[in-house]
Amino acid sequence: MTTSTSSSSGIDLSADPRLPGNAIAASKHYMETLYSLKYMLIFRIASLKGFMPNSNFSEMIYPTELRARVSSTHLPNYVHLYCCLHTQFSIKKQLKEISDSSQFLRVIETPIKSSPVTTPQEPKLDASKDVETRRIIDEKLLKSIIELVQTEETFVKDLEKLMEQYVIPGQMKYLECTEKLIKTHSIFLSSLQDASGDLLTASSSQSLEYTQIKDAVMRISALFINKCNKFKIYSEYSAAYLRFQHLQKADEKLKNKLEELNASGQHKESVQSLLIKPIQRVLKYPLFLEQIKDFCTKDSMEQRQCIQALNRMQTLATYVNEMQRIHEEYGSELERLAKLPELEEKNLWMDLRDLFMFAHLKWILPGEKKYTDCVAFVFMSLVLVLGPVSVGKKKQPRLHKIFPILEIEANELDSEVTSLASTSTNDSSQHYFTINHLGPSQSEIIYPISCCHVDIKTHFIKSVKKALRVYLKQKPRPISGSSQSDWGYSSAAN
Numbered sequence: 001m002t003t004s005t006s007s008s009s010g011i012d013l014s015a016d017p018r019l020p021g022n023a024i025a026a027s028k029h030y031m032e033t034l035y036s037l038k039y040m041l042i043f044r045i046a047s048l049k050g051f052m053p054n055s056n057f058s059e060m061i062y063p064t065e066l067r068a069r070v071s072s073t074h075l076p077n078y079v080h081l082y083c084c085l086h087t088q089f090s091i092k093k094q095l096k097e098i099s100d101s102s103q104f105l106r107v108i109e110t111p112i113k114s115s116p117v118t119t120p121q122e123p124k125l126d127a128s129k130d131v132e133t134r135r136i137i138d139e140k141l142l143k144s145i146i147e148l149v150q151t152e153e154t155f156v157k158d159l160e161k162l163m164e165q166y167v168i169p170g171q172m173k174y175l176e177c178t179e180k181l182i183k184t185h186s187i188f189l190s191s192l193q194d195a196s197g198d199l200l201t202a203s204s205s206q207s208l209e210y211t212q213i214k215d216a217v218m219r220i221s222a223l224f225i226n227k228c229n230k231f232k233i234y235s236e237y238s239a240a241y242l243r244f245q246h247l248q249k250a251d252e253k254l255k256n257k258l259e260e261l262n263a264s265g266q267h268k269e270s271v272q273s274l275l276i277k278p279i280q281r282v283l284k285y286p287l288f289l290e291q292i293k294d295f296c297t298k299d300s301m302e303q304r305q306c307i308q309a310l311n312r313m314q315t316l317a318t319y320v321n322e323m324q325r326i327h328e329e330y331g332s333e334l335e336r337l338a339k340l341p342e343l344e345e346k347n348l349w350m351d352l353r354d355l356f357m358f359a360h361l362k363w364i365l366p367g368e369k370k371y372t373d374c375v376a377f378v379f380m381s382l383v384l385v386l387g388p389v390s391v392g393k394k395k396q397p398r399l400h401k402i403f404p405i406l407e408i409e410a411n412e413l414d415s416e417v418t419s420l421a422s423t424s425t426n427d428s429s430q431h432y433f434t435i436n437h438l439g440p441s442q443s444e445i446i447y448p449i450s451c452c453h454v455d456i457k458t459h460f461i462k463s464v465k466k467a468l469r470v471y472l473k474q475k476p477r478p479i480s481g482s483s484q485s486d487w488g489y490s491s492a493a494n
Contacts, residue, residue, distance in 0.1 A: 138205035141213055141295035145220065148288045149196050152189045155281050159185060162274040166261055170254070170271075174243050177236045181278060184230050191227070195219035217292060217302040224289065224309035231316055234282050235323045235352050241275055242327045282320050285313045323352060330375070333386065333398055340402075347381070348404055354380035357463040361385075362450040363435075371450050378463040380471050381405050383435070405471050409436045410464040413448070431457045 159182045167175045193200065199216050202208050248255055258271045267273055289310040296303035326334075337343075338350040357378040362371035363385065377384040387399030413432040431454045435447040451457050 134210070135205060137295050138208075138210060138213060141217070141292065142199060142202065142205045142208070144288065144291045144295060145196055145199055145213075145216060148220075148292075149189075149192055149200060151284075152185070152192055155277065156182065156185050156189050158274055158277050161269070162271070162277075165269075166258060166271045166274065169261055170257060172244070174247075175240050175275075177233065177240050180233050181237055184233055188223075188227055188230070191223050192220065195223050214296075214300070214302045217296060218305055220292070221289075221302070221305040221309040224285070225305075225312055228312045228316055231282060232319075232353060234278065234316075234320045235355075237278055238320060238324045239327050239331065239352060241279065242324065242331060244275065279320070279324075283317050286310055286317055289313055322358070326352065326355075326358060330386070333400075334377075334384075336397070337384065337400060337402070343382075343402075346404055348402070349381055350377075350379055350384065356380070356467050357459055359451065359456050359460060361456075361460075362430075364448045366445060366447075371448075376460070378460065378467055379405075380467050380474065383408060383464065383467075385435075403435065403437055405464070405468050407438050408464065409438075410434070410449075410461040411436060412461075433457050433461060 159178060163178050163182060166172070167178050196216050197219075198208065198212060205213065248258075262270050289306060293303055293306040293310055296306060334350055334352075343349060355377060357376075359376050361374050361376050363374050364371055373388050375386045377386075382405055383403040385401045385403070389398060390396035411434050413434060430450045430452065433449050433451075435449055437445045437447065439445065449457075449460075451460070
């Protein structure tokens with residue numbers, strides 16, 4: 001081996017004043033020292049992490065005579081570099097292989113006199129392979145984050161185009177919630193760009209340290225967790241989108257006007273294409289987070305935080321889908337009931353943004369003895385119960401009952417109605433509770449309720465109590481009509 005200005009470890013051998021005149025002997029001396037130092041560092045890291053293979057490993061790897069020989073001014077930098085590298089390696093596996101190989105331990109204890117033994121190189125080769133694997137994964141992680149930000153930028157531009165090209169010129173007032181959506185996503189995009197930091201300008205993952213990528217993942221995940229509630233606006237947008245679908249089918253004038261507004265004539269710039277993008281976008285967030293989670297180091301802090309963000313956004317996606325289904329099935333009925341003058345007189349309102357829970361139940365009406373199917377909605381200011389659809393040629397409005405939130409309680413089944421419940425149904429899989437309504441006449445009416453799962457009962461009772469608390473804080477209702485309730489249906493479990 002000839003003298004060189006630097007070694008593979010990054011230490012400048014020629015700069016060391018203690019370098020002996022004999023270049024070959026000096027090189028062997030340094031190589032022996034560096035190999036010894038390498039395994040000394042592995043031992044030190046393993047000690048700190050608390051997974052030493054056996055009790056005498058310390059003496060084998062780092063004997064007293066070696067401590068006297070290793071005293072380099074390069075040691076602090078080398079230790080720092082090696083510790084950084086080895087956070088990516090499977091040190092536990094390497095230590096086990098070392099401790100299980102008595103031949104390898106003998107090689108470490110004897111000075112290097114000839115050509116390097118191949119066995120000590122094996123962990124080095126494994127480490128090199130692990131570094132390359134980590135680099136490829138980091139590159140994919142970086143691309144996922146950049147794609148998330150870039151597609152968010154495109155999405156905000158599409159929203160602005162929808163507003164300027166169709167909503168305003170077409171005078172579609174029922175789509176004015178698009179303006180709220182633009183504001184929400186413009187703020188979210190700015191925060192997303194800040195959270196991504198240097199990653200957006202990096203040419204590749206090699207120009208970054210993993211700690212930079214890790215910090216960006218932590219910030220992005222926290223952003224999704226904290227901003228998730230803002231995306232509840234999608235409930236309102238879903239309703240507006242479905243209303244547009246119905247109106248367009250029935251209004252030929254509107255259809256022709258929207259075609260005229262599409263100056264390019266391309267489908268990608270049509271009102272239909274732009275209107276569906278927000279629904280598609282909110283359902284894509286969980287896919288992005290799933291991808292980022294898979295590229296994070298397993299069981300790391302950043303992966304755990306990403307999983308938490310993923311769970312929130314999956315719940316939001318479920319919420320949006322459920323809101324669409326509710327609009328499709330009950331939208332016209334809810335719209336009709338929301339216009340009842342008695343609601344305004346009692347300072348009550350029905351707004352799906354203020355929906356705490358929706359469930360299919362069975363109940364017994366006063367004077368009846370059998371349970372009948374119903375659908376219950378727990379809003380902030382009231383509980384609405386809709387009876388089954390009427391059977392007949394002429395479609396009749398559903399039977400409904402509106403309970404002001406100030407006048408009701410939801411309780412576990414009282415003993416006085418236990419016998420009624422048991423005689424009304426023999427289904428042991430049902431779970432029972434009651435809605436107690438104290439009307440204006442101060443006479444209490446008890447409605448026995450049955451459901452198919454104990455969680456529905458628990459969530460319903462909690463939702464009624466929570467709606468009351470929020471209503472008392474909100475009353476009188478703000479002019480903006482914004483909801484302060486928690487995100488989605490899971491608020492019932494809080």
